[in-house]
Amino acid sequence: MIDIIRTLDLGAELPSENALRAQLGVSRTTVRKVLAGMSARGIIISEAHRRIIREQPRQKERYPKKETLAISEQVETSFMEWMLRGDACPGTEINEAELARKFGVATTIVREFLNRFQKYGLIEKRQNAGWVFKGFTASFALELFEIREMFEMRSARLFAALPDGSPVWKQIQSMRAAHLELLADIDARFQDFSELDSRFHRLITAVAPNRFIESFQDVIAMVFHYHYQWNKRDERARNEVAIKEHLALIEALESRNIALIDRACRLHLTSARETLLHSIA
Template identity: 35%
Template structure:
């Protein structure tokens, strides 16, 4: 398969979630409509549907598509199979920090990180150069880099900026509520409901859906700088606020429930309730983030 097959695999997972809530029929079954719903190309949808059909996962009729059987855990691609090369680099770097192998001041090479990530050195260099603008890594001579520390003050500023941007974006949801908007919101709701019922074994899959949900909210600002801000949010929240691996399932389960409250309020066209729920969600995330970075208090 092509190197970009992670996009098809990610799309196949999303389609399984979408179809698990019932048959997709009439206009919604067209490849063009599915491409709009999942924000991918028609080519990607065509390939993903073809692969699912070959695997016997779906049955395609003239005017509808439905599952051949309820999806099982092994019908889905796991997290490592559906992330991009850039996401893979981020994952390897942050996992090393998360498990205590690499701390502030640690120096490493582009070659080492590329080898561990299974990507090219050029991809690693591009990632780190972009990442350095957040002052979390620092360039060293001869392809070297140095990790800098994440301070509570910095994390708090990120959380505060996130709240300002996303709550401002919530104010712009009303005017944007055309048919395409409602279809996207409904699709996100269905995918959240499906994943929420499978969190015992798929909780790691929440990260991508979380990023997609918050990215969709931020897209209403129509501001490229706001979208770029998602990179630093990914670093701070995904790898520090969930620093204890044992707590990851707990945090993800709580977060997806909060997302559902927001999406269900939007489905009811209650923007005020959705905005309140978003405010509570962002506040909870901020509190958990700061707590995770505070020094442990001896018993």
């Protein structure tokens, strides 16, 4: 809301609650609550049927990040930190109540998180007896990449069969541009790669949608997002190599030559796997 107001002038009238609702992607109830808050702080004046901007909100008026995050998201972050900081070794038993205490949240939320987190294959539930952390181990990485290879090779191959008119070719073009841009400025922006990587692989996978493959992408994204947040070693070099491999794969895809595609794809996945294994050991 602050961002919206900053595009308007002092004394201007705010859009209707419904317009704001649509723009912000939340319910009108929430919009009204925020408006009430701004009214109370003197940022806007609520008259009958309209609201006038009285003064520009300052940046420090923003709610602190922590207050705007759902508790469930905070739990996710806390848990990942706990796991990747190395407090946990393979076989560690996970205690719902203890985690809840440690993170300062209700047990219900921890429990719900663990249930959702189960799909990543890092923890396992035992009836009436809590959870076991299986460890972020080499075998985890190997199993992950075995599936990843099957899925991505499948999608990459399906790419070659796409008609010339398909809009994905445009998307691939702009994907290449994004990679080249990042590569040109790699020293400063190497940390932006993680997000580009995820987008690239999702684009390839999306040619022939399959809900199970898409769901597996979440696993991969989680692993890379969090793992490399705690393992910065060689990050710049690692990402540079990956970008070049992506560019090679893009070229192969555009050639429509299955053998070429297979090779580029496998090359990239092998290198990504080795990098991950290396960083675990």
